Amino acid sequence: GENVEQHPSTLSVQEGDSAVIKCTYSDSASNYFPWYKQELGKRPQLIIDIRSNVGEKKDQRIAVTLNKTAKHFSLHITETQPEDSAVYFCAASSDTGRRALTFGSGTRLQVQP
Amino acid sequence: NAGVTQTPKFQVLKTGQSMTLQCAQDMNHNSMYWYRQDPGMGLRLIYYSASEGTTDKGEVPNGYNVSRLNKREFSLRLESAAPSQTSVYFCASSFGTRGNTGELFFGEGSRLTVL
Numbered sequence: 001g002e003n004v005e006q007h008p009s010t011l012s013v014q015e016g017d018s019a020v021i022k023c024t025y026s027d028s029a030s031n032y033f034p035w036y037k038q039e040l041g042k043r044p045q046l047i048i049d050i051r052s053n054v055g056e057k058k059d060q061r062i063a064v065t066l067n068k069t070a071k072h073f074s075l076h077i078t079e080t081q082p083e084d085s086a087v088y089f090c091a092a093s094s095d096t097g098r099r100a101l102t103f104g105s106g107t108r109l110q111v112q113p
Numbered sequence: 114n115a116g117v118t119q120t121p122k123f124q125v126l127k128t129g130q131s132m133t134l135q136c137a138q139d140m141n142h143n144s145m146y147w148y149r150q151d152p153g154m155g156l157r158l159i160y161y162s163a164s165e166g167t168t169d170k171g172e173v174p175n176g177y178n179v180s181r182l183n184k185r186e187f188s189l190r191l192e193s194a195a196p197s198q199t200s201v202y203f204c205a206s207s208f209g210t211r212g213n214t215g216e217l218f219f220g221e222g223s224r225l226t227v228l
Contacts, residue, residue: 001172009153032214043203043219044156089155093214099163100146100171101214105155 002027004092006104013080014112021107023090024072030092033066033073034101038087047088048075080111115139119204119220126194126227134189134223136204144207144214145187147171147179149200150222156203162187194227201225 003026013019025033034049050057050064050073057064061080066073077084087108091101119136126132138145144163148156148171158171162181176198178190187206191198202223209215 006155034216036217043221044217045219046216049216098158098161098169098171099144099209099214100158100161100169101217102158102172103148103156105153 002102004102004104010108012110019077021075023104025092029094032093035075036089082111082113085111117220123224130194131192137186138206142206142208146205147189148203196227199227
């Protein structure tokens with residue numbers, strides 16, 4: 001089955017700096033790559049996703065890039081703010097085999113004011 | 114429109130006891146999922162149901178059973194609880210069926226402690 005690895009496990013940045021979180025996946029059939037944000041004590045919520053026919057997608061301060069050849073994708077947050085502090089999860093799935101998301105282990109992002 | 118509702122929110126069990134976590138969604142979604150969340154291990158898929166009447170094992174199905182009661186409801190049962198099942202359990206749903214899962218909508222989570 002799919003295996004998703006996520007790095008780093010913790011990340012601390014100063015307010016206004018950029019943050020980058022990286023994930024690799026193992027199943028070349030995977031074609032959907034979402035990112036979820038989980039604030040402390042809350043449920044995970046989708047913040048951005050990308051499909052395999054697209055190399056990059058942006059939504060205001062967040063962007064995701066995908067390299068299918070290398071089987072990795074990344075989340076970029078620019079101009080970080082204290083409210084960006086949370087745990088971020090990457091995930092992957094395909095439309096064959098197990099049709100469910102496999103999640104990475106998460107990255108705890110702390111934005112220092 | 115409540116989204117995904119799961120009960121109970123908290124439960125303490127003794128080893129060997131059984132319990133059922135209930136989950137319901139009101140978004141007319143086709144797919145439903147049960148994940149467990151443990152520190153440093155992300156969200157691991159226990160079971161999922163791609164459509165009413167079907168269920169499939171995920172990454173960590175041992176010790177659990179599920180029932181897709183109807184399109185709205187998907188329950189998770191622990192027949193004989195073990196301390197290793199202490200975790201936060203999340204139910205989720207999505208519209209996807211044969212295609213990509215699409216966005217998952219999560220419930221608030223159920224914190225289970227097995228003594």
